[in-house]
Amino acid sequence: MDNFTPILSLAGGLILGISATILLAGGRIAGISGIISGLIPPAAADKKWRVLFLLGLIGGAALFPTVGGDISYIDINPYGFSDDLHYVALIVGGLLVGMGTSIGSGCTSGHGICGLGRISARALTATLSFMAVAVVTVFVIRLVMGG
Amino acid sequence: MFNIISTIAGILFGFGLALSGMVSPSKVVGFLDITGNWDPSLAFVMGGGVAVTVISFHFLLKRPHPLFGGRFHLPTASEIDRRLVVGAGLFGLGWGIGGLCPGPAISSLAYASPKIAIFVIAMGFGILIAKKLAPPPST
Numbered sequence: 001m002d003n004f005t006p007i008l009s010l011a012g013g014l015i016l017g018i019s020a021t022i023l024l025a026g027g028r029i030a031g032i033s034g035i036i037s038g039l040i041p042p043a044a045a046d047k048k049w050r051v052l053f054l055l056g057l058i059g060g061a062a063l064f065p066t067v068g069g070d071i072s073y074i075d076i077n078p079y080g081f082s083d084d085l086h087y088v089a090l091i092v093g094g095l096l097v098g099m100g101t102s103i104g105s106g107c108t109s110g111h112g113i114c115g116l117g118r119i120s121a122r123a124l125t126a127t128l129s130f131m132a133v134a135v136v137t138v139f140v141i142r143l144v145m146g147g
Numbered sequence: 148m149f150n151i152i153s154t155i156a157g158i159l160f161g162f163g164l165a166l167s168g169m170v171s172p173s174k175v176v177g178f179l180d181i182t183g184n185w186d187p188s189l190a191f192v193m194g195g196g197v198a199v200t201v202i203s204f205h206f207l208l209k210r211p212h213p214l215f216g217g218r219f220h221l222p223t224a225s226e227i228d229r230r231l232v233v234g235a236g237l238f239g240l241g242w243g244i245g246g247l248c249p250g251p252a253i254s255s256l257a258y259a260s261p262k263i264a265i266f267v268i269a270m271g272f273g274i275l276i277a278k279k280l281a282p283p284p285s286t
Contacts, residue, residue: 003177005168005188012167013192017199019159024204026152027213028220030160032250033274040274049153054253056157061254063158064165071165074255075173076262078246087265093245094252094266096237098273101249103281104234105222108169108248109160111235112193115222117200118208125227130239131179137243138179 003073020114023053031110032057033101079145100130152215161254167192170255172246179243230283241273 020030028049035053038044065071077086101107104126106115111130115123168174168188177186213219224231242248247255247266255263 003174003186003188006191009167009188009191010195012163012165012169013195014199015159015163015166016192017196017203019156019163020196020200021203021207022152022159023156024200024207024219025214026149026156027215027217028149028153029222030156032160032248032253036249036253036271037274037278040271040278042278049150052150052154053157053160056154056159057161057164057250057254058257060158060161060163061165061170062161062257064162069165071170071258073168073174074171074258076171076246076255076260078173078176086262089244090262090266091269093241093247094269095273095276096241097245097248097252098241098270098275099277099281100234100236100238100241100273102234102274102277104231104236104238105224105283107238107250108193108242109250113196113200114204116193116197117204118221119201120222122222122224122227122231126231126235129232129235130242133236133239134179134243135181137240138176139182141243142180142183 016109016113017117020109020117024114029110029114031106031114033098033107034105034110037102079141104130148215149217160250161257164251164254165257169248170251170258175242175246175248175251230281 023030035050038050039047081089106126111123111126116127164170169192178189207214245266249270252263252267252270256267
């Protein structure tokens with residue numbers, strides 16, 4: 001269990017919960033894939049708050065290192081893919097994440113944090129499904145890569 | 148008014164993701180790698196998030212209207228259907244391959260990696276493709 005960061009992860013999770021609470025106090029669910037989806041044709045009529053939320057995401061992540069947060073732990077190539085293979089993985093992964101969250105109406109935030117907060121059976125089913133498939137996917141890639 | 152709420156919520160969310168470790172695909176894969184060198188940290192992210200929402204949502208949703216006015220925009224579907232499970236499965240596959248889900252992908256644009264930008268563009272195309280080829284039956 002290298003790099004175990006329960007305190008930082010719990011603190012981050014609490015902040016995510018507070019953010020979702022603020023957004024729901026304004027009437028909206030903090031589901032990132034749904035917020036993005038409303039900007040992609042056929043788009044939703046209400047685009048402004050969506051753009052502002054997404055810019056806020058980038059701004060909040062940019063703020064983190066400026067207040068002493070450590071981002072040196074970030075490693076975007078977990079399997080040690082060659083550069084070419086990594087590009088393929090990012091394109092395939094991105095397409096699947098986009099299609100899957102669109103068809104399945106949500107991602108880790110919408111189904112995971114907000115849906116479970118509403119005690120939704122749909123959200124629990126989706127969360128267990130994507131977690132299970134992701135675990136198997138990592139297992140298979142690790143097996144193939146010999147790691 | 149809601150634009151201000153949304154901006155603040157977005158900033159908090161992006162900060163929370165960076166703090167939590169979710170913006171690092173290696174951390175995500177370490178969490179999913181339960182048979183390998185397992186790093187359970189990210190269970191604390193969802194645990195912390197849900198611990199807050201399960202309480203706050205309970206009280207917020209008791210009200211007829213949102214605290215800051217307007218109306219609630221909540222998912223209306225209640226049925227566990229094939230779309231939900233197939234979609235979640237495809238998402239899980241992509242999450243395992245790239246180590247990124249939508250929130251961390253957008254947030255990580257802050258760190259100016261061209262590879263993250265490629266993932267985000269592919270994700271946008273994925274949504275576009277799904278909307279064209281597999282639109283929800285009701286719309």
